[in-house]
Amino acid sequence: MIMEPLKTIRPELLQLTDPQLAALLPYFVVFGGIAVVIILSVVRFMKPKWPVFFLSLLTVGFGIGAALGLLQEGASELVFNGMMVSDTYSNFFIIVFLAAAGFTILSSFRYLDHENLQHPEYYVLTLFSALGMMLMASSLDLIVLFIALELMSLAVYVLVGFRRADRRSNEAALKYFILGSAASAVLLYGAALLYGMTGSTHIRDILAFVQSHPAGLPPVYVLGAWLVIVGFLFKVAAVPFHMWMPDVYEGAPVPVTGFMTTGLKAAAFAGFVRVLLATGYGKGLSEAVQANFHDLLWVCAVLTMLVGNIVALTQTNLKRMLAYSSIAHSGYLLVGMLAGPGSEQGYAPVVMYLVAYAVMNLGAFVVLTIIADRGDSGLNLNDLSGLARRHPWLSFAMGVFMFSMAGIPPTAGFAAKYLIFYSAIQANEISLVIIAVLCSAISVYYYLRVLVYIYMRDPVGSPAASRMSVWSVAAVTVMVVLTLQIGILPAKMVSAARKAVTSL
Amino acid sequence: MAWLDSHLLTTTVFLPLVWAVIGLLIPTGAPGGRAALRGWSLAGTLLVFAVSLLIYQRYDAGGAEFQLAESAAWLPALGINYRLGTDGISLWLVLLTTFLMPVAVLSSFRAIETREREYYFLLLFLETAMLGAFVALDIFLFYVFWEMLLIPMYFLIGIWGGKDRVYAAMKFFLYTLVGSLLMLVAIFYLAYQHKLQFGTYSAAFVDLYRLKLPGADYTSAQSLLFLAFALAFAIKVPLFPLHTWLPDAHVQAPTAGSVILAAILLKMGGYGFMRIAFPLFPQAVALYQVPFMVLGAVAVLYGAWVAMVQPDIKKLVAYSSVSHMGYVVLGLFSLNSIAVTGSYYQMLNHGISTGALFLLVGMIYERRHTREISAFGGLTRVMPLFAVAFMIVTLSSIALPGTNGFVGEFLILLGAWQVSPALTAVAGLGVIFGAVYMLWMFQRVMFGPLKHKENEGLKDLSFREMLVLAPMIVAIFGMGIFPNFVFDKLSPSIDRFVARSTTAANPAQGE
Secondary structure, eight states, X not given: OOSOOOSSOOHHHHOOOHHHXXXXXXXXXXXXXXXXXXXHHHOSSSOOHHHHHHHHHHHHHHHHHHHHHHHHHTOOEEETTTTEEEOHHHHHXXXXXXXXXXXXXXXXXXXXXXXXXXXXXXXXXXHHHHHHHHHHHHBOBHHHHHHHHHHHHHHHHHHHTOOTTOHHHHHHHHHHHHHXXXXXXXXXXXXXXXXXXXXXXXXXXXXXXXXXXXXXXXXXXXXXXXXXXXXXXXXXXXXXXXXXXXXXXXXXXXXXXXXXXXXXXXXXXXXXXXXXXXXXXXXXXXXHHHHHHHHHHHHHHHHHHXXXXXXXXXXXXXXXXXXXXXXXXXXXXHHHHHHGGGSTTTTHHHHHHHHHHHHHHHHHHHHHHHHOOGXXXXXXXXXXXXXXXXXXXXXXXHHHHHHHXXXXXXXXXXXXXXXXXXXXXXXXXXXXHHHHHHHHHHHHHHHHHHHHHHHHSOOOSOOOOOOOOHHHHHHHHHHHHHHHHHHHOTHHHHHHHHHHHHTO | OHHHHHTHHHHHHXXXXXXXXXXXXXXXXXXXXXXXXXXXXXXXXXXXXXXHHHHHHHOOTTSOSSEEEEEEEEEGGGTEEEEEEEOHHHHHHHHHHHHHHHHHHHHHHHHOOSSHHHHHHHHHHHXXXXXXXXXXXXXXXXXXXXXXXXXXXXXXXXXXXXXXXXHHHHHHHHHHHHHHHHHHHHHHHHHHHHHHHHSSOOOBHHHHTTOOOOOSSTTSHHHHHHHHHHHHHHHHTTOTTSOTHHHHHHHHSOHHHHHHIIIIIHHHHHHHIIIIIHHHOHHHHHHHHHHHHHHHHHHHHHHHHHHHTOSBHHHHHHHHHHHHHHHHHHHHHHOSHHHHHHHHHHHHHHHHHHHHHHHHHHHHHHHHSOOBGGXXXXXXXXXXXXXXXXXXXXXXXXXXXXXHHHHHHHHHHHHHHHHOHHHHHHHHHHHHHHHHHHHHHHHHHHSSOOOOGGGGGOOXXXXXXXXXXXXXXXXHHHHHHOTHHHHTTTHHHHHHHHHHHOTTTOGGGOO
């Protein structure tokens, strides 16, 4: 037993040793940064715009630096009575989340000016959400997991509705809030059932319980595990729990949508992997239950890929199209989740895919942020006609991201897809992989259609005022370089992902 | 120089890409900038050709199977490495590529007037991808190059193509991709089999050749894997009935694009069969030998018949490709040295003669902006030099003795006869139909009275156009009269290939 039952308050358990303090450094940095940003945003004697912007970036930068340091040490440290862990896995994801937040902030700066939305709260909420994600990846306890999920989601609910005067934005926020709360409730109910059966909310204790009952698990346990999994399936927008997503993605301001598709999704999967491991999936579940879990997830993965890709074909609004494509990518990730226990690579391909997806998708959204017209109009396919004439380099970047999402070499998307499908073959999921590759063939059509408009049509209408700024250009450049770098030389990222999952 | 010696293949493969990136920096807006860009691109392709001649010189036909080998760790955790090397089969396709690229660039000087920077960049990028696919010795690396070349080709068709260019580009991309993706699944399976059978990960061809896979019947692993690969390669070849992307892509592509598509991209399919599908799955090949030979023979006739009724010259040439590549499949599946040598030679021939046909069609299109056969007639009177060149290429395409086409088709029919006289007889009819559609088209375009006023003022070949056509015509006669020049450095590799691909000669490959 890792965690002692808390019958009486025992202060010595709550004290932090030096290595524990060091392990918590990234959280302290981010939280401290947020606190200062909040104070800065209410002082009266200066305009908060620039200081808040730079301080947020600094926070992100130092947070990444701290996590990198921990990653180099490679130590694994339990904190807060074993409720949280700082291991390679969590530190790896901390970097991903903070980077996503950082690039979102970079690309939003000019955008917020144009939309008259330049409020310091935007940065505060983004950072809070990132903090929630960080906790999510490092939680070893269902309660902490739930708190992290709420912290992350609540901040994003507000961000989705950030365009207060816009009805679509409000509608999206409300929809997201109600459905998101329902999902949280389902997850919490599942956690309660698990606690009832196992006597613990701790992930490793639950796993120990499962492994000590090889003969069979009580049905209430299975129900609880399913409810928790459904909560996560909702968060990653897997079919049939995806209905909320396209509307929310369309209604939210573009950079927020970008942040949601990358950070939120990565965080949900990071937590999902931990929970799925805890339920004993692939390791210790009795055969019948394992088959049951596997088959239902299998169906869910296939539906997610099919629905996501096929509906994306019919979309003419880029935001909506990328929303459905995001559903499709959740499907590929589910393939990796299914294959995890059965393949020698474990969940490493899932982690790798999340990174690749975050990079290319965030890149695409930064490009959209730059070309969006007032109120996020001008994001229909038609509006992209002839973009290559006006913005050759921006178009090139969009081309790289689209090819990457379609999984064409030499891009990150290809390397990631390759690994995930390879691991599924190792887990003997041949029919699943065939369905997956055919789905990704479908996806090529709608990704390439974007390029048809950009490169092969003549410009129509007068060009919208460009929102290019040094910051967003820097963000796009980094994303292009990363997309190509991970695609051409994937070895480093693969070994980093492997290290991350071995610490699980 | 020492570095070049040990990295000759890498240099050849990536020189075009590096050259292309530098070319992007040339300011085309400045006076003389466009000419500089053209000169730069031409110089680059010529330089690559020169470097590839070094490969020819270094390659020793009697030596090891794969020469000039290079290897570097790439994704060592999964046994994926950057491995390059060449044997006789790779060698001549590499030379064909590097030989045709300067021609393709030179032919674009007049034809391409918009967005030239992107155009030459994509052309050179395409060269890198094609060369890479021909010399990759790691199945993953091969796949990367194989898919990567879709990107430049997609843009070349989609941006500089004809009226229905977007449709054609999309169809080309999706068609080839669907085949490739199933091949990808097969690649995963194969690579993992190596781990299961030998305990280590590897994706090198030489290691995969040692795999033992069950192959007794139609549902065995060999059979299914073979079908996955064959689908990808057959689409590329393209084999009837998977050829429908080809007429669209060929007709819509700009001239240089059509030349490269016909001359080199289609060869990827044949090369894939020779490098992967045959040596890895000999039992499956034996199983599917007859059906594929039938498809090959059908393709020969079908392509010829459809070509006959085309009103558009370019479309006619496109369908003639289907017919010619049918011979290639017929010869490959005959699985004896004579037929396979013929098939390989036919691939090179098709590259030269169909490439030249597309160049010629491009030249009259630039003058008249139409390709309808009915819009011409009697062109010999105004364009005598063009007529001579066109005649030579036409005769090469219908395999007149003395031209390169004869050697290939003759060897194929000779070798295929040993396996199936009936199919060979059917395919032999294709030779007659081939002569019919080509000569009939030639007669309608070149001979007779000058029916249309617009044709009276057509200019004969310019000096640049002569430069474009001269190497092609030299190759036509050279390969027709001295085939041994090619065979010398090819035969040992072909023999190895046949030995590996026939179960009888390689009993270790069984269950």
